[in-house]
Amino acid sequence: MNFEVEHASFGYRKEPDILKDIHFQIGKGEILSILGSNGVGKTTLLKCTLGFLPWRSGQTLIDGKPWGEWKNQDIWKRIGYVPQAKRSAFSYTTEEMVLLGRNAHLGLLSQPSKKDYDHAKECLEMVGMSRLIGKLCNEISGGELQMVLIARALATDPELLILDEPESNLDFKNQLIVIHTIRDLCRERGISSIVNTHYPEHALAISHKALILNRDGTNAFGNAEEIINEERLAKAFDVDVRIRSFMVAENTHTCVLPIDIVRKSTRERGDGEIRVAMEEDEQESYRDTRRKRVSKKQTIRKEVS
Amino acid sequence: MKKKTEILWVIGILVALVASFIAALVIGRYQIPVKDCVKVLLGMKVDDPNVKTVLYKIRLPRSILAIIAGAGLAVAGAAFQSMFSNPLATPDTLGVVTGASFGATLGIMFHLPSLGIQGTAFIMGLIAVGLVYMISRVKGESTLVMLILSGMVISSLFEALVSLIKYVADPQDVLPEITYWLMGSLAGTSFKKLYIGTIPMLIGIVILFCLRWKLNVLSLNDDEAKAMGINLKLMRGLTIVSSTMITASVIAMCGKVGWIGILIPHISRMMFGNNNKYVIPASIGLGATYLLLIDTIARSATAAELPISILTAILGAPVFIVLLRRTGGVKT
Numbered sequence: 127m128n129f130e131v132e133h134a135s136f137g138y139r140k141e142p143d144i145l146k147d148i149h150f151q152i153g154k155g156e157i158l159s160i161l162g163s164n165g166v167g168k169t170t171l172l173k174c175t176l177g178f179l180p181w182r183s184g185q186t187l188i189d190g191k192p193w194g195e196w197k198n199q200d201i202w203k204r205i206g207y208v209p210q211a212k213r214s215a216f217s218y219t220t221e222e223m224v225l226l227g228r229n230a231h232l233g234l235l236s237q238p239s240k241k242d243y244d245h246a247k248e249c250l251e252m253v254g255m256s257r258l259i260g261k262l263c264n265e266i267s268g269g270e271l272q273m274v275l276i277a278r279a280l281a282t283d284p285e286l287l288i289l290d291e292p293e294s295n296l297d298f299k300n301q302l303i304v305i306h307t308i309r310d311l312c313r314e315r316g317i318s319s320i321v322n323t324h325y326p327e328h329a330l331a332i333s334h335k336a337l338i339l340n341r342d343g344t345n346a347f348g349n350a351e352e353i354i355n356e357e358r359l360a361k362a363f364d365v366d367v368r369i370r371s372f373m374v375a376e377n378t379h380t381c382v383l384p385i386d387i388v389r390k391s392t393r394e395r396g397d398g399e400i401r402v403a404m405e406e407d408e409q410e411s412y413r414d415t416r417r418k419r420v421s422k423k424q425t426i427r428k429e430v431s
Numbered sequence: 432m433k434k435k436t437e438i439l440w441v442i443g444i445l446v447a448l449v450a451s452f453i454a455a456l457v458i459g460r461y462q463i464p465v466k467d468c469v470k471v472l473l474g475m476k477v478d479d480p481n482v483k484t485v486l487y488k489i490r491l492p493r494s495i496l497a498i499i500a501g502a503g504l505a506v507a508g509a510a511f512q513s514m515f516s517n518p519l520a521t522p523d524t525l526g527v528v529t530g531a532s533f534g535a536t537l538g539i540m541f542h543l544p545s546l547g548i549q550g551t552a553f554i555m556g557l558i559a560v561g562l563v564y565m566i567s568r569v570k571g572e573s574t575l576v577m578l579i580l581s582g583m584v585i586s587s588l589f590e591a592l593v594s595l596i597k598y599v600a601d602p603q604d605v606l607p608e609i610t611y612w613l614m615g616s617l618a619g620t621s622f623k624k625l626y627i628g629t630i631p632m633l634i635g636i637v638i639l640f641c642l643r644w645k646l647n648v649l650s651l652n653d654d655e656a657k658a659m660g661i662n663l664k665l666m667r668g669l670t671i672v673s674s675t676m677i678t679a680s681v682i683a684m685c686g687k688v689g690w691i692g693i694l695i696p697h698i699s700r701m702m703f704g705n706n707n708k709y710v711i712p713a714s715i716g717l718g719a720t721y722l723l724l725i726d727t728i729a730r731s732a733t734a735a736e737l738p739i740s741i742l743t744a745i746l747g748a749p750v751f752i753v754l755l756r757r758t759g760g761v762k763t
Contacts, residue, residue: 173654176654176657176658178653178654178657198660198662199660201660202658202659202660203660205658206658207654207655207658209652209654209655209658212652214516214650214651214652215516215517215518215650216512216513216516216518216650216700216705217705218647218704218705218706219704219706222647222704222705222706226647226648226651226659227659229645229648229659229660229661230659230660234642234645234662234665235641235642237643237644237708238644282659282660
């Protein structure tokens with residue numbers, strides 16, 4: 127599948143655009159990573175891409191045809207969405223959960239058949255989670271639940287997977303399991319993926335392309351290895367980073383190490399972050415207000431006299 | 432191992448349903464021997480002509496109503512709990528019960544005939560839910576939270592109106608009738624009433640039964656459900672319309688019957704897990720059995736008939752507590 131977003135922008139209600147001129151394209155078996163700091167609009171971007179929120183301008187194209195011209199059910203036969211793993215009020219068994227992914231292939235009044243059921247089990251096997259069959263979704267670990275949700279998306283037989291921070295809240299091993307699963311699905315089955323991630327390392331490890339969202343509304347899109355560099359990460363995250371590669375058993379691995387917070391742009395920072403450079407700022411603003419107060423007093427005195 | 436217990440449950444429910452149906456027909460002020468009862472049902476002659484009259488004029492329509500109404504309320508509750516993905520949802524979450532109660536009290540106050548009271552109750556129930564839906568719409572979409580909040584507001588509004596009517600009603604004849612009606616009863620059901628009143632219930636039950644697996648998809652959050660390729664508006668609309676039709680017509684025919692919509696679906700879940708593919712059929716069977724038993728007790732336990740709502744709660748609460756304590760609310 128050729129998936130493309132063309133010069134699109136989005137903003138909530140009457141507020142100004144938070145996503146400006148987004149442009150990206152991925153082909154069969156390619157992985158796109160979307161990077162950006164908290165609150166910059168990564169999840170919003172996914173929601174727009176998935177048609178849950180309408181673009182203000184621009185459009186999404188599937189195989190060159192605009193999103194709106196496709197039939198709803200046809201889209202969801204080809205795209206699988208993997209949300210962040212959350213527990214629900216009613217917990218289903220893992221195979222029941224995965225079976226829900228077959229919905230796009232079923233008519234309004236039809237029930238899943240034995241074939242659909244077997245397919246759901248296969249999908250659990252595909253992600254290496256067949257040991258979870260028969261267990262309730264609320265009784266398995268967060269990492270396992272994330273894999274079940276990936277299996278659910280796979281049950282649709284998608285050509286494109288869209289994953290929202292799939293490796294967040296997971297430990298090292300589970301992160302690797304999730305990341306390797308996405309990579310293998312692309313390599314072996316030619317399934318494309320769009321992945322929101324907080325880890326530039328993961329983006330470098332598996333993705334062909336990358337989209338970096340900056341706080342000022344600009345973005346950068348291109349081949350992952352070219353786009354993800356120290357300079358761009360510093361701009362996007364306000365963090366001084368070092369990217370280093372080394373060999374382990376004839377494979378190149380890349381690590382991204384955050385060194386320090388970049389101070390010059392502290393005032394532009396949003397709410398979701400820790401304010402380390404606060405003292406400096408505060409002192410300055412304190413001095414400012416004092417200065418103003420003093421000058422105000424002086425003018426009052428002048429007026430009185 | 433697990434499959435075996437489930438098959439046993441299914442057989443158990445079916446046996447209980449048939450047993451309580453026969454019990455409902457033979458037990459009462461006028462005792463009928465089981466042999467005679469079966470004979471009459473099969474169209475054979477019996478010596479006592481009263482048997483046929485009692486069965487066809489009183490007990491059979493009443494029992495059939497109990498079966499359909501009980502099944503309907505339980506299914507409506509199960510569907511709403513799934514749609515709102517909230518175990519506390521009841522058929523009344525969108526205000527249909529209070530709306531219908533207001534309609535009925537209005538009808539009683541104006542001394543309408545019983546069919547007229549049924550009509551006003553049914554229509555006011557639909558109006559209440561329609562209002563809720565209109566209030567909850569923001570920019571062409573109703574979120575679940577908005578639906579629940581609007582439901583609460585409309586419910587309390589109609590509750591206040593019911594209180595108002597009770598306050599101004601004549602305490603000699605109208606007020607007792609309203610009070611008795613609000614506690615629910617299946618008395619006075621005839622086949623004629625059955626034909627008119629149960630059609631909306633049956634339609635609603637059939638729709639929800641067909642959608643039973645889709646209700647699982649509906650219980651996911653909005654974005655996930657959409658990504659499963661479901662038409663969210665259509666599915667929610669169908670669920671709301673079906674549940675409302677069922678509940679409004681049950682309330683119109685039987686008065687306020689509480690508890691079944693929350694009690695039975697949870698018992699079904701404790702037996703079969705959360706998959707609505709099983710919860711919905713189980714709710715139908717258990718709901719029908721439960722209301723049949725309750726109604727039989729209501730009309731035969733004491734000399735005067737007991738109101739349904741009192742019994743559903745008094746008998747339901749201990750059963751529910753025991754089950755809740757034993758299973759912790761989930762299937763083991």
